[in-house]
Amino acid sequence: MDLELITIGDELLLGFTVDTNAVHIARTLADRGVRITRRATVGDTPADIVDAVRTALDRTGAVLTTGGLGPTADDRTHESLALAFDRELVLNETARDVLAERWLQRFGRPMPDSNVRQFLLPKGADVLTNRHGSAPGIWLEDSAGRFVATMPGVPREMRGMLLEEIVPRLQARAGATATTVVRSRTLRTTGISESACADRLAELCGAVHDVPLSYLPGLDGVDLRLTVNGVPAADADATLERAAHTVRERVGDWIYGEGDDDLAAIVLDALRAHGHTIAVAESCTGGLLGGRLTAISGSSSQVLGGIIAYDNRIKVEQLGVPESLLAEHGAVSEPVALAMASGVRERFGADVGVGITGIAGPGGGSDAKPVGTVWVAVDVSGVVHAVKPVLPGDRGEIRHRATQIALDRLRRVYASTSSVPGWTVGGA
Amino acid sequence: MDLELITIGDELLLGFTVDTNAVHIARTLADRGVRITRRATVGDTPADIVDAVRTALDRTGAVLTTGGLGPTADDRTHESLALAFDRELVLNETARDVLAERWLQRFGRPMPDSNVRQFLLPKGADVLTNRHGSAPGIWLEDSAGRFVATMPGVPREMRGMLLEEIVPRLQARAGATATTVVRSRTLRTTGISESACADRLAELCGAVHDVPLSYLPGLDGVDLRLTVNGVPAADADATLERAAHTVRERVGDWIYGEGDDDLAAIVLDALRAHGHTIAVAESCTGGLLGGRLTAISGSSSQVLGGIIAYDNRIKVEQLGVPESLLAEHGAVSEPVALAMASGVRERFGADVGVGITGIAGPGGGSDAKPVGTVWVAVDVSGVVHAVKPVLPGDRGEIRHRATQIALDRLRRVYASTSSVPGWTVGGA
Numbered sequence: 117m118d119l120e121l122i123t124i125g126d127e128l129l130l131g132f133t134v135d136t137n138a139v140h141i142a143r144t145l146a147d148r149g150v151r152i153t154r155r156a157t158v159g160d161t162p163a164d165i166v167d168a169v170r171t172a173l174d175r176t177g178a179v180l181t182t183g184g185l186g187p188t189a190d191d192r193t194h195e196s197l198a199l200a201f202d203r204e205l206v207l208n209e210t211a212r213d214v215l216a217e218r219w220l221q222r223f224g225r226p227m228p229d230s231n232v233r234q235f236l237l238p239k240g241a242d243v244l245t246n247r248h249g250s251a252p253g254i255w256l257e258d259s260a261g262r263f264v265a266t267m268p269g270v271p272r273e274m275r276g277m278l279l280e281e282i283v284p285r286l287q288a289r290a291g292a293t294a295t296t297v298v299r300s301r302t303l304r305t306t307g308i309s310e311s312a313c314a315d316r317l318a319e320l321c322g323a324v325h326d327v328p329l330s331y332l333p334g335l336d337g338v339d340l341r342l343t344v345n346g347v348p349a350a351d352a353d354a355t356l357e358r359a360a361h362t363v364r365e366r367v368g369d370w371i372y373g374e375g376d377d378d379l380a381a382i383v384l385d386a387l388r389a390h391g392h393t394i395a396v397a398e399s400c401t402g403g404l405l406g407g408r409l410t411a412i413s414g415s416s417s418q419v420l421g422g423i424i425a426y427d428n429r430i431k432v433e434q435l436g437v438p439e440s441l442l443a444e445h446g447a448v449s450e451p452v453a454l455a456m457a458s459g460v461r462e463r464f465g466a467d468v469g470v471g472i473t474g475i476a477g478p479g480g481g482s483d484a485k486p487v488g489t490v491w492v493a494v495d496v497s498g499v500v501h502a503v504k505p506v507l508p509g510d511r512g513e514i515r516h517r518a519t520q521i522a523l524d525r526l527r528r529v530y531a532s533t534s535s536v537p538g539w540t541v542g543g544a
Numbered sequence: 545m546d547l548e549l550i551t552i553g554d555e556l557l558l559g560f561t562v563d564t565n566a567v568h569i570a571r572t573l574a575d576r577g578v579r580i581t582r583r584a585t586v587g588d589t590p591a592d593i594v595d596a597v598r599t600a601l602d603r604t605g606a607v608l609t610t611g612g613l614g615p616t617a618d619d620r621t622h623e624s625l626a627l628a629f630d631r632e633l634v635l636n637e638t639a640r641d642v643l644a645e646r647w648l649q650r651f652g653r654p655m656p657d658s659n660v661r662q663f664l665l666p667k668g669a670d671v672l673t674n675r676h677g678s679a680p681g682i683w684l685e686d687s688a689g690r691f692v693a694t695m696p697g698v699p700r701e702m703r704g705m706l707l708e709e710i711v712p713r714l715q716a717r718a719g720a721t722a723t724t725v726v727r728s729r730t731l732r733t734t735g736i737s738e739s740a741c742a743d744r745l746a747e748l749c750g751a752v753h754d755v756p757l758s759y760l761p762g763l764d765g766v767d768l769r770l771t772v773n774g775v776p777a778a779d780a781d782a783t784l785e786r787a788a789h790t791v792r793e794r795v796g797d798w799i800y801g802e803g804d805d806d807l808a809a810i811v812l813d814a815l816r817a818h819g820h821t822i823a824v825a826e827s828c829t830g831g832l833l834g835g836r837l838t839a840i841s842g843s844s845s846q847v848l849g850g851i852i853a854y855d856n857r858i859k860v861e862q863l864g865v866p867e868s869l870l871a872e873h874g875a876v877s878e879p880v881a882l883a884m885a886s887g888v889r890e891r892f893g894a895d896v897g898v899g900i901t902g903i904a905g906p907g908g909g910s911d912a913k914p915v916g917t918v919w920v921a922v923d924v925s926g927v928v929h930a931v932k933p934v935l936p937g938d939r940g941e942i943r944h945r946a947t948q949i950a951l952d953r954l955r956r957v958y959a960s961t962s963s964v965p966g967w968t969v970g971g972a
Binding site: 415 | 826
């Protein structure tokens with residue numbers, strides 16, 4: 117089943133509000149076999165609402181809207197629908213009386229007159245109850261079975277109405293016809309570029325076993341999303357599994373997880389499996405790696421803590437980095453990163469130490485060490501290893517990417533050996 | 545000037561991605577007198593892209609798009625525009641060669657073949673340079689002067705192209721005609737609830753000097769946004785200034801800044817003004833306060849670093865917190881927070897120390913210390929002070945709010961005294 121979504125509100129067009137409703141509605145419906153094929157956003161202007169609704173009805177015949185149901189003068193969705201369907205606006209007294217009664221009970225005073233406006237609805241509309249707010253939605257259908265259903269713009273109210281009122285009606289319409297679903301699976305890579313991914317998957321031409329493949333580059337790396345669309349629910353998972361298997365074969369160990377997997381959680385699992393503890397020494401990332409590790413609930417059994425050694429004096433005093441190394445190689449150098457990793461490991465009595473030192477910018481770069489130059493070192497039970505990526509992006513992006521690289525080095529250490537202390541330098 | 549925006553991508557329709565670009569574009573253009581009158585979102589399907597572009601061209605004649613410019617097979621915006629404008633696709637060799645050269649310089653290897661696809665552009669299109677990524681945008685105009693300009697979907701790339709390439713072209717088109725603007729001003733508060741703000745501003749009834757006022761609660765606190773709409777550019781700032789002045793009078797020192805002001809930057813400015821250095825000791829926040837401070841470019845002159853003391857042993861060994869305090873009061877207690885703040889200040893030789901210890905959840909709470917209980921201590925030149933908020937939200941929200949509270953305590957210390965070492969306990 118295909119649907120169009122129209123989100124209504126000047127605040128959406130002006131950019132004052134991020135349209136999170138659209139995301140929630142699409143995800144909720146996709147897993148129930150309903151696909152949003154188009155989305156339009158219009159302001160609180162009847163002519164624009166009417167035009168968007170008529171176009172969507174002609175194209176798809178099934179329309180959801182959010183927004184513009186409230187009691188104020190700029191809420192004009194229902195009057196616009198009356199125009200679009202050529203119906204009168206009539207006062208729904210039953211719905212009004214229910215709210216007036218709730219209002220009195222809840223606030224101990226009569227409902228203000230301004231609220232009555234919300235119950236002027238196109239003739240013939242079914243009322244959709246709003247259990248989380250005052251404005252009702254409606255389900256309005258023409259003689260050809262084409263329909264518009266309206267929901268409030270307030271996310272909590274919209275979510276309740278979607279689940280309690282809209283989804284059951286959509287399912288009733290779909291009836292006994294076998295429902296097909298949209299379902300997706302995302303493989304997460306890090307350390308490999310979008311184009312290098314594409315080269316590995318080139319001859320698959322964007323589709324793996326007829327499952328379309330999308331590349332989604334982000335700060336954590338490139339996510340590879342496989343999507344089945346219009347497939348019977350019973351087949352969807354097996355089809356996705358076959359496609360994911362092929363992608364895994366081609367892309368290999370650049371893939372660190374799936375879906376919402378966070379590399380920090382994956383690293384913590386590996387540490388836990390080995391009974392290892394970790395401590396971090398951070399310069400340019402200033403605590404972000406510690407922040408990512410401790411964002412995971414239960415991390416306290418593995419994470420001892422760390423040293424934020426932003427100032428070079430702190431690297432010397434708190435981590436034992438020899439001043440001679442700083443003088444000879446500079447703070448952003450392999451020997452300093454290694455000394456930081458080993459220093460924090462020893463001082464904290466941890467199994468694993470990580471050292472990060474780099475130039476996050478925007479200042480501080482040079483020809484030899486441009487902005488984005490980062491040294492990441494890991495010391496796992498005394499076996500050390502360092503890498504020097506040159507990371508793209510602004511200050512925030514470089515810092516986040518540096519934490520991802522550090523976590524990925526650790527993931528690879530634990531993935532590449534069953535006996536970590538015997539791991540050899542450069543083996544990852 | 546009116547414009548329509550078309551955001552392109554299956555991931556937007558499926559709800560995998562929140563359309564933050566639409567927000568950024570609307571805000572950036574509104575302040576320059578350009579209004580987005582419609583927004584459409586379509587998938588990576590040429591027929592839908594062509595239909596949306598043609599409809600928008602017929603209606604408004606001025607269209608921006610985001611997304612679908614990359615090197616992979618599902619990036620189909622430019623081929624769709626060639627169809628919509630009935631033009632051939634031709635390889636833009638100049639743009640290709642520029643990227644190939646940049647690629648070689650940066651990565652030391654030739655650009656992969658798959659990247660060439662990005663330079664197949666509709667004939668007659670002007671190339672819009674992408675300084676932050678590889679995919680170029682285009683400006684495509686027909687003989688009637690109707691145009692479409694394309695931007696990448698990656699936010700950083702889109703933002704650069706919007707400011708550097710699109711805005712100057714739009715301004716050149718608008719010429720010397722007088723424009724009215726939509727402009728807003730946001731005052732940022734922290735530590736005061738939305739309803740307490742509303743009580744202080746109650747008799748203003750949501751509008752201050754006819755300027756509508758919105759409350760925007762978020763993790764950093766409640767932002768208060770004043771908006772003028774359809775006002776001549778010359779009057780907008782003075783009108784907003786009068787309204788902001790009134791709000792400041794009512795809300796007072798709960799306001800810490802305006803617009804995008806980050807409390808971390810404000811605290812760093814105060815430290816810099818006093819020539820003070822800072823060190824942090826973090827337990828439940830695990831490095832996030834250090835991360836926020838060092839996110840600010842130039843923070844290295846004030847931020848020495850810190851200790852992430854996630855494990856209690858680290859609190860004892862690295863911060864000198866007496867074991868007896870931990871045994872008697874528990875890790876989440878005023879004496880431990882104070883000992884952490886003073887410990888890190890002394891060990892790092894800083895002027896200011898901050899200690900944060902709390903229960904971020906979801907586990908670990910008790911009746912006496914529920915999840916969200918956080919002790920935040922500051923030690924400014926030996927004068928100490930602690931607060932114990934009980935913070936709402938999930939683990940991530942509690943941790944972020946704890947960093948905001950710590951920063952706000954520091955802001956108030958420096959705001960409340962001209963001679964910080966003489967500051968008295970509880971004075972903030």
